[in-house]
Amino acid sequence: MTQRSTLSHLDWLEAEAIHIMREVAGQCANPVLLFSGGKDSICMLRIAEKAFRPGKFPFPLMHIDTGHNYKEVVEFRDKRAAELGERLIVRSVEDSMARGTVVLKHEGESRNKHQSVTLLEAIEEFGFDCCIGGARRDEEKARAKERIMSFRDEFGQWDPKNQRPELWNLYNARSHKGENIRAFPISNWTEMDVWQYIEREGLELPSIYFAHTRPVVIRQGAIVPVNVPLVSGELTNLPKAGEEIVDKLVRFRTVGDISCTAPVESDADTVEKIVVETATTTITERGATRLDDQTSEASMEQRKKEGYF
Amino acid sequence: MSAHPIEDHGLLRFLTCGSVDDGKSTLIGRLLFDTKTILADTLNAIEKTSQKRGMGAVDLSLLTDGLQAEREQGITIDVAYRYFSTGTRKYIIADAPGHEQYTRNMVTAASTANLAIILIDARKGVLTQTRRHSKLASMVGIPHLVVAINKMDLVDYSQETYEKIKADYLEFAAKVGIDDIRFLPMSALNGDMIVDRGDSLNWYEGPTLLEILEAAPAAHTEHTEKFRFPVQYVCRPQDSANPELHDYRGFMGRVESGSIKVGDKVTVLPNGLESTVKAVQIGGVDIGEASTEQSVTLLLADEIDTSRGDMIVKSSEVPPAVKEIAATVCWLAETPLDRARTYLIRHTTRDSKAKLTAIDHRLDVNTLEKVPAEKLSMNDIAQVRFKLAQPLFVDAYEDNRATGAFIVIDESNNNTVGAGMIR
Numbered sequence: 001m002t003q004r005s006t007l008s009h010l011d012w013l014e015a016e017a018i019h020i021m022r023e024v025a026g027q028c029a030n031p032v033l034l035f036s037g038g039k040d041s042i043c044m045l046r047i048a049e050k051a052f053r054p055g056k057f058p059f060p061l062m063h064i065d066t067g068h069n070y071k072e073v074v075e076f077r078d079k080r081a082a083e084l085g086e087r088l089i090v091r092s093v094e095d096s097m098a099r100g101t102v103v104l105k106h107e108g109e110s111r112n113k114h115q116s117v118t119l120l121e122a123i124e125e126f127g128f129d130c131c132i133g134g135a136r137r138d139e140e141k142a143r144a145k146e147r148i149m150s151f152r153d154e155f156g157q158w159d160p161k162n163q164r165p166e167l168w169n170l171y172n173a174r175s176h177k178g179e180n181i182r183a184f185p186i187s188n189w190t191e192m193d194v195w196q197y198i199e200r201e202g203l204e205l206p207s208i209y210f211a212h213t214r215p216v217v218i219r220q221g222a223i224v225p226v227n228v229p230l231v232s233g234e235l236t237n238l239p240k241a242g243e244e245i246v247d248k249l250v251r252f253r254t255v256g257d258i259s260c261t262a263p264v265e266s267d268a269d270t271v272e273k274i275v276v277e278t279a280t281t282t283i284t285e286r287g288a289t290r291l292d293d294q295t296s297e298a299s300m301e302q303r304k305k306e307g308y309f
Numbered sequence: 310m311s312a313h314p315i316e317d318h319g320l321l322r323f324l325t326c327g328s329v330d331d332g333k334s335t336l337i338g339r340l341l342f343d344t345k346t347i348l349a350d351t352l353n354a355i356e357k358t359s360q361k362r363g364m365g366a367v368d369l370s371l372l373t374d375g376l377q378a379e380r381e382q383g384i385t386i387d388v389a390y391r392y393f394s395t396g397t398r399k400y401i402i403a404d405a406p407g408h409e410q411y412t413r414n415m416v417t418a419a420s421t422a423n424l425a426i427i428l429i430d431a432r433k434g435v436l437t438q439t440r441r442h443s444k445l446a447s448m449v450g451i452p453h454l455v456v457a458i459n460k461m462d463l464v465d466y467s468q469e470t471y472e473k474i475k476a477d478y479l480e481f482a483a484k485v486g487i488d489d490i491r492f493l494p495m496s497a498l499n500g501d502m503i504v505d506r507g508d509s510l511n512w513y514e515g516p517t518l519l520e521i522l523e524a525a526p527a528a529h530t531e532h533t534e535k536f537r538f539p540v541q542y543v544c545r546p547q548d549s550a551n552p553e554l555h556d557y558r559g560f561m562g563r564v565e566s567g568s569i570k571v572g573d574k575v576t577v578l579p580n581g582l583e584s585t586v587k588a589v590q591i592g593g594v595d596i597g598e599a600s601t602e603q604s605v606t607l608l609l610a611d612e613i614d615t616s617r618g619d620m621i622v623k624s625s626e627v628p629p630a631v632k633e634i635a636a637t638v639c640w641l642a643e644t645p646l647d648r649a650r651t652y653l654i655r656h657t658t659r660d661s662k663a664k665l666t667a668i669d670h671r672l673d674v675n676t677l678e679k680v681p682a683e684k685l686s687m688n689d690i691a692q693v694r695f696k697l698a699q700p701l702f703v704d705a706y707e708d709n710r711a712t713g714a715f716i717v718i719d720e721s722n723n724n725t726v727g728a729g730m731i732r
Binding site for chain 2: 006007008009010011012013014015016018019022023025026049050051052053054055056058137138144145151160163164165166167168169170172174175176187188190192193
């Protein structure tokens with residue numbers, strides 16, 4: 001019996017993710033990588049570099065912008081794509097609203113779930129047969145059974161009862177015209193793995209992931225950022241009448257649409273400190289910070305069925 | 310360098326087999342809870358649900374409750390993946406439901422696992438389902454089995470009961486040819502012998518479940534393996550701005566087994582041409598050598614026409630190219646296998662059209678007997694033969710899970726309909 005050294009857990013996860021991205025490149029005719037400027041998709045770009053350099057990525061990057069994204073994240077997104085010399089496509093929920101395909105229930109409604117509509121429109125516009133995303137199975141329980149290659153029908157719908165069995169590392173990313181595969185290379189990563197990878201690779205992040213002081217209000221027990229500047233300079237998330245604005249030292253654990261992403265109180269201003277904080281936290285990533293997942297126990301499952309990532 | 314993990318024992322993938330009645334969900338809940346993987350908000354949520362359902366204590370099995378569709382039916386219909394970490398090792402649990410009709414789920418979950426925990430209810434002993442799970446785990450090539458005799462609290466922590474079940478199991482295992490087995494008594498409900506030893510099983514001197522997991526060998530470490538490198542993608546940058554890249558031709562893939570270094574003599578299949586490894590890279594950076602499970606790029610000294618679906622091997626270890634395969638197949642689809650139809654077989658990164666030529670026998674998963682069969686329906690396991698349009702470069706599954714495995718695809722709807730292991 002020969003005992004050989006094994007890969008560290010991060011090396012293993014990275015190797016698996018590279019393998020999955022290359023399977024997409026090998027099996028799909030016209031894939032796209034979804035890049036939001038968030039920490040998971042930043043890891044995905046590093047994995048893509050390791051998978052395909054010195055060549056170019058065999059797919060463009062795309063962001064579905066709600067128009068309500070943090071300025072720091074949007075600027076980072078553009079900067080990172082430019083540094084890599086890769087093509088970035090941006091499609092906007094506001095364009096879907098202008099077309100009338102997205103109708104908000106009221107002006108302040110979170111646009112997060114409406115990204116599904118814009119995403120499906122972009123898939124049709126470009127004829128993408130596969131979208132590579134940075135979702136992880138540990139994020140939420142509707143994701144625990146998600147395949148690495150997840151099949152969506154012509155309406156972009158995920159049917160949990162009709163998913164392809166996935167065995168060994170033999171991925172089936174085949175689809176007919178109009179259908180779509182969602183590929184998740186970092187399915188097996190946890191929030192901790194992501195932070196450890198960012199630390200190991202020395203990856204740059206948008207500044208709002210680190211502790212900073214910002215005006216917030218406390219609304220139903222959650223810290224809600226207010227007077228948040230958009231890229232245009234306009235302020236959004238204005239406080240409601242009677243709410244008391246306080247300055248708090250906070251950081252974001254996830255970033256998404258401003259209306260539904262809340263920060264946590266933290267003084268962690270370096271990746272090292274965040275790794276330590278992640279190891280000792282008592283609240284889950286989405287539990288703490290995603291206002292949209294708390295609506296009902298099954299809210300993520302519902303959104304996925306409707307074509308959400 | 311990161312100061313956080315002092316040692317890194319890599320990653321272990323394991324499978325839990327058993328039904329809800331065996332306490333499988335409670336066991337997983339317990340592992341997550343006792344390794345502090347469960348955070349306060351999740352715990353609050355299951356506390357509320359436990360109260361709503363009129364239960365006194367927190368029901369840890371609720372942690373593994375999955376989709377709304379399943380919660381309504383009160384069953385688990387699919388494989389779920391869970392994660393925890395001890396600081397020195399990361400674990401991926403494949404949680405497969407235990408009912409007979411879900412053989413396909415168990416095979417799916419087992420395909421990536423290196424260890425299986427077989428749960429036995431101490432009150433019931435070795436059941437048909439225990440035998441079925443053990444046989445499937447061994448068939449799918451899981452090298453390490455842990456037989457966990459659970460619910461010891463309900464048999465007064467009786468050593469006699471434990472020893473009796475152990476003897477029964479060993480008798481069965483000898484018949485089926487399973488050799489690496491470990492036993493332990495436990496109570497998932499009370500947390501005895503999972504992470505902590507508890508006070509009730511002092512007669513048991515062996516390791517706890519977590520100690521067994523921490524010490525289990527990682528995949529690919531126990532035997533010397535042949536080098537197998539299926540080509541996934543070919544990188545030809547042809548960047549006009551950088552003349553150094555003009556002739557760059559990188560073969561990208563994952564080392565499925567064995568190892569490779571600069572200077573090794575290799576053969577490219579199917580054309581059979583030989584060359585020497587000029588460079589081993591990740592992301593364009595030279596790393597000199599690579600071993601199992603690493604995703605790398607190989608550059609060869611000679612210009613050989615190579616594309617996705619080809620395989621690079623060491624010239625001293627060339628696998629046979631076959632156009633007919635004998636295999637154990639688990640049928641996964643609701644539509645039975647149609648002998649008149651042509652299917653697609655995907656083996657490593659290579660596809661071939663295939664037609665069934667014979668069903669030698671079917672395995673009755675309950676009696677474990679070989680029975681004659683004319684057709685294959687969902688959850689059936691059978692020994693079959695396929696005729697192939699393209700040659701495949703194969704190893705026996707028991708020697709190499711990566712080059713001995715294949716999936717069967719129905720091209721009409723692109724579904725994965727079968728899982729095969731070459732014998």
